[in-house]
Amino acid sequence: EADIYQTPRYLVIGTGKKITLECSQTMGHDKMYWYQQDPGMELHLIHYSYGVNSTEKGDLSSESTVSRIRTEHFPLTLESARPSHTSQYLCASSDGRLNQPQHFGDGTRLSIL
């Protein structure tokens, strides 16, 4: 069982609030990822990190930002939430070796009113 945790699992919040979605892993993985997924739709990579102090934007443009100050922690922040940010956010990690898969957290389902 993969040891990657996301909090909160569900968040319903009003427009304009600052939000931080937490993601932590205890596997010592260097590589971490954030995906956004709407119901019934495909996964879209929005951010990734190859290690401490390394972050890159993914394929889908996102107004969110990320930081990687510690290996195990990869939080995602929305400075001012809007209804268009309503979605499921999935965090994943991998150790980066050939043939090693990604492991996903349970996800955060975010609803902005």
Next chain:
Amino acid sequence: RKEVEQDPGPFNVPEGATVAFNCTYSNSASQSFFWYRQDCRKEPKLLMSVYSSGNEDGRFTAQLNRASQYISLLIRDSKLSDSATYLCVVNVPSGTYKYIFGTGTRLKVLA
């Protein structure tokens, strides 16, 4: 053209049936291949990695065809609990080292 393509389905099959999904990839430098299962509103979970010689895990068999650039997943003796979306994932060890996801194939196993 998408880097990883899957038939979205849905595939509706009766219990006990054998069903196969294909997934094609466009980058010939792709090195690692995986099948994930995703239930509705849940996170993707690794079903199996796909090895060059093909591999089996119980009722599930995965194959890789590098010449034609596709991977396949065969499910034998389908169970109701197999109903889910099956995601094909390809990894290209370039500088970015990202995992490329297919859109998924939806399977419904009917009683």
